[in-house]
Amino acid sequence: MTPRRTRHFRIAVLFAAAVLPSQAQDSRKVSEPAIPPACTVLQAKLGRAGSSIAFDDESKLDTARIQAALDGCAPGHAVVLRRSAVRTDAFLSGPLDLRKGVALVVERGAYLYASRNPRDYDRTPGACGTIAPKGGGCRALINGDNVAGAAVMGEGVIDGRGGESLLGQPLTWWNLADRARKGGNQNNPRLIMLRHCDNFTLYRITLLNGPMLHVGFSNGNGFTAWGVRIWSPQRARNTDGIDPGSSSTNVTIAYCYIHTGDDQVAIKAGTGAPTTHLSILHNHFYTGHGMSIGSETNGGASAILVSDLSIDGADIGLHIKSDQTRGGLVQGVTYEDVCIRGTRDPVLMETSYAAYPATADPPKDRLPEYRDITLRNVRVEGEGRVRLEGLDENHRLGMRFDNVVFDDPSKIGLSVRHAAVTVGPGPFNLVLQGLVLQGLVLQGLDLQDLDVHGLVRVEGMPARVSPNACEAKFVPFPLE
Secondary structure: OOOOOOHHHHHHHHOOOOEOOOOOOOOOOOEOOOOOOEEEEEEOOEEEEOOEEOHHHOOOOOHHHHHHHHHOOOOOOEEEEEOOEOOEEEEEEOOEEOOOOOEEEEOOOOEEEEOOOHHHHEOOOOOOOOEEOOOOOEOOOEEEEOOOOOEEEOOOEEEOOOOOEOOOOOOEHHHHHHHHHHOOEEOOOOOEEEEOOOOEEEEOOEEEOOOOOOEEEEOOEEEEEEOOEEEOOOOOOOOOOEEEOOOOEEEEEEOOEEEOOOOOEEEOOOOOOOEEEEEEEEEEEOOOOOEEEOOOOOOOEEEEEEEEEEEEOOOEEEEEEOOOOOOOEEEEEEEEEEEEEOOOEEEEEEOOOOOOOOOOOOOOOOOOEEEEEEEEEEEEEOOEEEEEEOOEOOEOEEEEEEEEEEOOHHHEEEEEEEEEEEEOOOOEOOOHHHEOHHHOEOOOOOOOOOEEEEEEEEEOOOOOOOOOOOOOOOOOOOOO
16 A cells, blocks of 8 residues: 555644754754745656556656756755646656755655666666665665755655566566565665755655665755655565764754654764764654664764654664674663554664674674663553663663653563663653662562663662653554
């Protein structure tokens, strides 16, 4: 099932506050974006058949005329894609390059479809659409490189067509990703990739069926995603929603709905300047791998606020992940007003995320350390597992739980090692006060599947307060 626009979504976005709260970690004053005036309006020439482009139109690329319009547009203006008739509402394109200060706007009722021809995306001849020792063989559908003030906007749809057969091949982009599980990397195009694009805006657009991750942003100061919908099926491998990448700062992701086959949001912090000052506010997550930090954290990640979030039916909820080959310091992370249900691992803090094959044998000298991690006003419904795992006694996980309540703690499996945990002033009903040095357990701990290793220290005495209210948090992904 492919989601479509609904009145529900329109109301939800319009109800948003004009300016985000002052406690946000993004140091900018972020408010709801506005679509700039048009420099060019392009009328659709192609039709749709069902949920995709008509078969007879598959070779009629609009790439050249869209790119020419972007190239000729003055900063502060927009290239607008508009449907011309009820059944003439589609554009078909290979890779596009954004320009400084120019917005690409897909209007309501218009559809921008990605070409299914791997040759259109090749970085080197024949690279895209293959499994190889290294990835990166494809350009993205929409590319930004050193273009400040660019944007992708509108209430239309950009569809990466990850589940449709490639031209001339009996497999889809997602099939290719599944085959790469046996070894190698799939060379699939991203939907939107942005590098050195300060003050980029993603506004009210719907992104569907990414062949790989939907939005990547790195090495930039200023990124806003507001009122965006992202959807790919649960089975679609490596289809992250939004990935603020290494050396990113001043990022806001607000009022978004994200349903994917991988991380809904994954904050990356690889080699380079720290990734810092991020605000993830007023969002709804569905299937996927959760609100993640990592796996590369060796550049350092800090000053991150996740507030007013629902996670419904995901594999993982709140997740920090790294290992000794790409780890570093993650600190100053707060999750508050979070509601989680139907999630296998609602809280997962791990320092041995993915070991490389023995044949690779990379150096293990980048050690992960997580400090000053706070969960406040968090509620979890249903069964699942909680893992709180620092690396060793010199790199312990430092966490605070303040009013973190599990509706049925008897159905929560708990694993804790190398952790320094503070509880309060609100309650935490997994009763970590029962943990002492070297894994000894005092009486009164009645959790099943308890697994405690290493040095664990617990401080604090929680008070009785009401658990976080979640009745109105869980809403359906907006569909027509």
